[in-house]
Amino acid sequence: MKKVSVHHVAADAGVSTATVSRALNDHPTVTAETRARVLASAKRLGYTPSFAARSLRSRRTGVLGLILPSLRNPFFPELIDHTTRAAERVGFGISLAVTENAEQHVLSMAGQGSVDGIILVGTDTDPEAPKRELPVPVPLVSIDRAPRGIATDVFQVDNAEGARSITEHLLALGHHRIGHISGPIGTEVGAARRGGYERALRSAGIPVDPTLIVPGAFSERSGFAATRILMARENPPTAIFAANDMTAIGCLSALRQQRAAGPVAVAGFDDIGLAGYVWPALTTYRQPIAELAVRSVERVLHGITVGTAIPRALARAPTLIPGILVVRESTLDPHHPLIPLPQGAS
Amino acid sequence: MKKVSVHHVAADAGVSTATVSRALNDHPTVTAETRARVLASAKRLGYTPSFAARSLRSRRTGVLGLILPSLRNPFFPELIDHTTRAAERVGFGISLAVTENAEQHVLSMAGQGSVDGIILVGTDTDPEAPKRELPVPVPLVSIDRAPRGIATDVFQVDNAEGARSITEHLLALGHHRIGHISGPIGTEVGAARRGGYERALRSAGIPVDPTLIVPGAFSERSGFAATRILMARENPPTAIFAANDMTAIGCLSALRQQRAAGPVAVAGFDDIGLAGYVWPALTTYRQPIAELAVRSVERVLHGITVGTAIPRALARAPTLIPGILVVRESTLDPHHPLIPLPQGAS
DNA sequence: CACCTCCATGTAATCGTTTACGAAGCGCAG
DNA sequence: CTGCGCTTCGTAAACGATTACATGGAGGTG
Structure with a gap:
């Protein structure tokens, strides 16, 4: 099997290999009748063009x-x-x-x-x-x-805008101390999101507190660790904006283990499929x-x-x-046992 | 660029194309000295073999x-x-x-x-x-x-054994009414897991209650829906074995919305990366x-x-x-607000 | 009727490798 | 010195498609 090539089809259809190739590739210079005959032969013989040969000659691979x-x-x-x-x-x-x-x-x-x-x-x-x-x-x-x-050309979500939009959402809920678990230091995406976060704070007249910004690595693990650091600060944040959803999930995990620390709103970035199924469902910015x-x-x-x-x-x-802001329980649900509205919410 | 072929390398190294090919493919019949010369030429010219030509001739693609x-x-x-x-x-x-x-x-x-x-x-x-x-x-x-x-040849986790092991874990915790959200009806994997579940029950002398088995589709969505059905039964289960982790995550999500229904232990299957980060962390069988x-x-x-x-x-x-059984909060944590040990635990 | 155009097809070159086969070169035994 | 075998390499034939170019015939025009 798999020995059937253009030649066999050509022979069977009574045409040349060139015509077979043209028929199969929908060249306009082929009679409808011929094309039909070739296609019939090809089908009956179970012909499949060789990927290698095709791309060698035509210089394209598909x-x-x-x-x-x-x-x-x-x-x-x-x-x-x-x-x-x-x-x-x-x-x-x-x-x-x-x-x-x-x-x-x-x-x-x-x-x-x-x-x-x-x-x-x-x-x-x-x-x-x-x-x-x-x-x-x-x-x-x-x-x-x-x-x-x-x-290269680059397509990307508007990271700065997304971060700004999330931070403003937190601000609108009355939070003043908003922590940020950033992306890895030196990454463009991490920097853009952090930038949006800082800009939103400044626009609201709130100074950026460097002790509220901890670097993460876009992973649950790093979110977990960073959260412990943040919550151990003298004056811990009442809300945390994690640089992506995975980080946020790690963040939530850490917060659960420190319930004493009090309620904290959490937001992520990406809106991965699970964001709506974790608990509390994650507020995030959908890519x-x-x-x-x-x-x-x-x-x-x-x-x-x-x-x-x-x-x-x-x-x-x-x-x-x-992208679009997706608001869920992790910042909003007032009935939430762990993450209610902050006390001082206006 | 990208016009450099074996011929160029051959010319540059002062050998034939055959020798170039042999040298590059580590044929034993080529002198170390020749090989070195060819490799040097190839490197200097920036030669990269053509994938198409190579696989056309050699009948393998890598x-x-x-x-x-x-x-x-x-x-x-x-x-x-x-x-x-x-x-x-x-x-x-x-x-x-x-x-x-x-x-x-x-x-x-x-x-x-x-x-x-x-x-x-x-x-x-x-x-x-x-x-x-x-x-x-x-x-x-x-x-x-x-x-x-x-x-085809098939490699798969021992689904029946995994399901049995999970069910036995739940039994050992004292559960008697254990629900099951199965895989899609007619799938081999779903059937195997359900089989393991039923066998464990029978071994424990507990009859299989068909009303405690609801078909799912290996998805959060289906887990969510199936759980609502299960918990609406006259005599709802105290534990649920979901056919996979995604189903279990949907299940947890549904349980949270019906807290009134009482504590329920939940187990999944697969141990996907997130299983340890959802809340409660998921007991499951690791593939x-x-x-x-x-x-x-x-x-x-x-x-x-x-x-x-x-x-x-x-x-x-x-x-x-x-695989191995991985026990986490969703079946075990006695401090868990939603999913504690069942009352009748022995 | 001769000639030109155009359409459908055939002929054959080509893509860049690998590899079967044959031919040197060399060493060594008879 | 001749011949044989082994190693190392070159020659050229594939691999199976696409496509530039050639060709033959139909149809239209002056």
């Missing part, structure tokens, strides 16, 4: 590379989900790489020509490396974070995951069809897509 | 297909994680397909020859289809569930994900190297891998 740093954060799987679907809709497959070393995989995928385009997700590459054009002939797009060593995925696939596809001549000049200007 | 039905359940991403790492360790890449229609993708991947082997995860294919050999020349392995329309991934990759690789001559006869005998 595959997009998807590179992620981890799958620990549910945000990534959700992005994979939408991306694969978006890609499939336009006839593309996905080749996956989960790696810390994104740049190497980019070079490898692109060098071998095993993909037509690459989508880079949540990758902070070497901060030392200057942003440069990669010597690769494949369209490149980033989601979430802008890789440092590689110049427009579907749109991020679709826009990225679109852009990469554009690069593929138009040729690699896309102006990567825009690389420095990430496309910001707005 | 890629494994990974097919999953969904990414909603964190169990799948965790499996992806381990599988990609296991594959990468042996020099294989992963081509991902998220699809309900596994069989079609198997045929497509295998037919095109775009992968050397396929790992099928959590796929229940058409129950109508008779189990049959697929006319594909690629090694096929399943994880978690045995697809119905395709004969040996890493081992499932590694064994599957091993088996597929074996099939690839040995040739497709593996006796798929074993297809009917899934390899069961034991």
Whole structure:
């Protein structure tokens, strides 16, 4: 089996291999009748074109590379989900790489020509490396974070705006001491969210208290640890804005173990699927995951069809897509045993 | 760029293309000195072999297909994680397909020859289809569930044993009325877990009460709904064994909204990463994900190297891998406000 | 009727490797 | 000195598709 090639189909249909190829690829220069005959033969013989041969000759693979740093954060799987679907809709497959070393995989995928385009997700590459054009002939797009060593187009949620919106929500509830568990120091995303948080505070006339900001690592574990630090302060916060949902979940976990510390409102960022099912359900800022995925696939596809001549000049200007604030129990529910409205709420 | 091929390297190193190929592929028939010279040239010219050409000629791609039905359940991403790492360790890449229609993708991947082997995860294919050999020349392995329309080797956790072990844990805590939110009706995994549950009950001399068994769908949503049904029974259960963690999380969410119904112990299955961070932390049965991934990759690789001559006869005998019971607050914590030890605990 | 155009198809080159086969070069035994 | 075997490498034939170019015939025009 699997020995049936264009030649067999050609012989069976009584045409040349060239015509078979044209018929199968919907070339306009083929008679409807011929096409039908070829398709019939192909089907009867159980013909499937060879991926390798096809892509060798045509210089395209129908595959997009998807590179992620981890799958620990549910945000990534959700992005994979939408991306694969978006890609499939336009006839593309996905080749996956989960790696810390994104740049190497980019070079490898692109060098071998095993993909037509690459989508880079949540990758902070070497901060030392200057942003440069990669010597690769494949369209490149980033989601979430802008890789440092590689110049690409970037689609990301409006992190600053989201953080601002969450912080304002907490302020509106009457909180004055709002802690922040930030992203890893040095990451663009972490900085943007922290920036939005600080701006909101200042706008409200509240000075930023550095002792209320503790660095996290976008993980439950770090959220747990950071919360213990925050709550051990002399004057602990009455609300905590965690840099993402995973951090917030760790935060909640820590707060439960220190009930004595009193009620604390908690908010996250991302709105991963579980945010609504943890307890208390998490107030958060929803990333427009579907749109991020679709826009990225679109852009990469554009690069593929138009040729690699896309102006990567825009690389420095990430496309910001707005998300929406999702308010749930963790900041709001007045009946909540652990996290009620703060006493001094106005 | 990316115009440098074996010919260029050959010319640069002063050898033939055949020798270049041999040198790069570590053929034993090439002098150490020649190999060094070739490698040097290749490196200096920035040569990367063409994936398409290589796999066209050599009939192997260095890629494994990974097919999953969904990414909603964190169990799948965790499996992806381990599988990609296991594959990468042996020099294989992963081509991902998220699809309900596994069989079609198997045929497509295998037919095109775009992968050397396929790992099928959590796929229940058409129950109508008779189990049959697929006319594909690629090694096929399943994880978690045995697809119905395709004969493959299967690696799965010992579902019955896990369910039994969880149920016994609940029995040991003194529960007599233990509800079960099962998997989707007709799924092998769901049936196995339910079987283990029923067997444990019978062993304890407790008759199986059909009104305490409600079908779920391995999702939070279904767990939520099923729990409402269970708790509305005349004589509701004091403990609930949910068929997986996602279901259990939905279950907890529902219980919180009906506090009046009284304390209920809850257990799940899988031990997804979040199980320890929800509230109350979930008692569950941990799937040996890493081992499932590694064994599957091993088996597929074996099939690839040995040739497709593996006796798929074993297809009917899934390899069961034991997991471990993980006890957490959701069944145990006596201080827990919602889910304490049952009153009648012995 | 000769000629030009255009459409559908066939011929053959090509993509960049791997690999079967053959040919040097060398050492060594007879 | 001849011949044989082994090692090391070059020549060229695949691998299975796509596609530039050539071709033959139908149809239209002057």
